[in-house]
Amino acid sequence: MTSPGRPLRRDAERNRQLLLDAASELFAERGLGVTLNDIAHHAGVGVGTAYRRFPNKEAVIDAxxxxxxxxxxxxxxxxxxxxxxxxxxxxxxxxxxxxxxxxxxxxxxxxxxxxxxxxxxxxxxxxxxxxxxxxxxxxxxxxxxxxxxxxxxxxxxxxxxxxxxxxxxxxxxxxxxxxxxxxxxxxxxxxxxxxxxxxxxxxxxxxxxxxxxxxxxxx
CATH class of the missing domain: 1.10.357.10 (Tetracycline Repressor, domain 2)
Incomplete structure (x- = not known):
């Protein structure tokens, strides 16, 4: 987990943005009932990667x-x-x-x-x-x-x-x-x-x- 004051590496920031874009699309299509696993699959990244960027779906919503x-x-x-x-x-x-x-x-x-x-x-x-x-x-x-x-x-x-x-x-x-x-x-x-x-x-x-x-x- 990256410390709060340290910027993400380029690949980590790319994955984070992929997850946010995927979440926005899924929330629009299916509402807020989607899971973080759903978001990870839609973004094309591993579930483990998703949980390293966001501990839960609520953190995605906040971001x-x-x-x-x-x-x-x-x-x-x-x-x-x-x-x-x-x-x-x-x-x-x-x-x-x-x-x-x-x-x-x-x-x-x-x-x-x-x-x-x-x-x-x-x-x-x-x-x-x-x-x-x-x-x-x-x-x-x-x-x-x-x-x-x-x-x-x-x-x-x-x-x-x-x-x-x-x-x-x-x-x-x-x-x-x-x-x-x-x-x-x-x-x-x-x-x-x-x-x-x-x-x-x-x-x-x-x-x-x-x-x-x-x-x-x-x-």
């Missing part, structure tokens, strides 16, 4: 969650460096939503109530101050409504994540339409933005809303 927090924090810091506060805010929302689109395994972790309390607290403590700073800058520049709160952005992301996940297989870019509508809603005024994606038909909407219900999905 994935930490990666996501670091990535979101990095996006927020880059957005705060943009002198245009509105552009920085929009960039943050667009990039973090795109990250969620490409990472269904992490979505499974984030939305699992049995495993989420401590991780949600960690995310709140590390990410919320950055989002608050993005909102405060936009308020100071007069580019968002004065009553906008940083928690509003969190709930907007939750709503857009649900749209993204429901329509991923039917219209993967559809969430961008609703992002544009929501962005117009947090601006203080002006003409509405052109919507980048057409709406779904009634039939497509039905398919999206019932895709996980075997009793009606094929109706």
């Amino acid at each position: 994935l969650f930490e990666q996501r927090l670091q990535a979101v924090a990095a996006v927020a810091h880059e957005a705060l460096e943009d002198p245009d506060a509105w552009r920085g805010l929009v960039t943050f929302l667009e990039r973090t939503l795109h990250m969620q689109f490409g990472d269904r395994g992490l979505t499974e972790i984030m939305n699992n109530p049995a495993l989420g309390r401590q991780r949600v607290s960690d995310a709140r403590d590390r990410i919320a101050p950055l989002i608050e700073a993005l909102v405060d800058r936009a308020k100071q520049q007069g580019t968002v409504r004065a009553d906008l709160d940083q928690t509003d952005l969190i709930f907007l992301q939750v709503a857009l994540s649900a749209i993204l996940d429901s329509t991923r297989a039917i219209a993967p870019d559809l969430y961008r339409r609703y992002l544009a509508i929501l962005l117009d809603g947090i601006r203080p005024g002006g003409a509405p933005s052109p919507l980048p994606v057409r709406p779904l038909s009634a039939f497509q909407t039905h398919r999206a809303m019932t895709r996980n219900r075997p009793d009606v999905a094929n109706a």
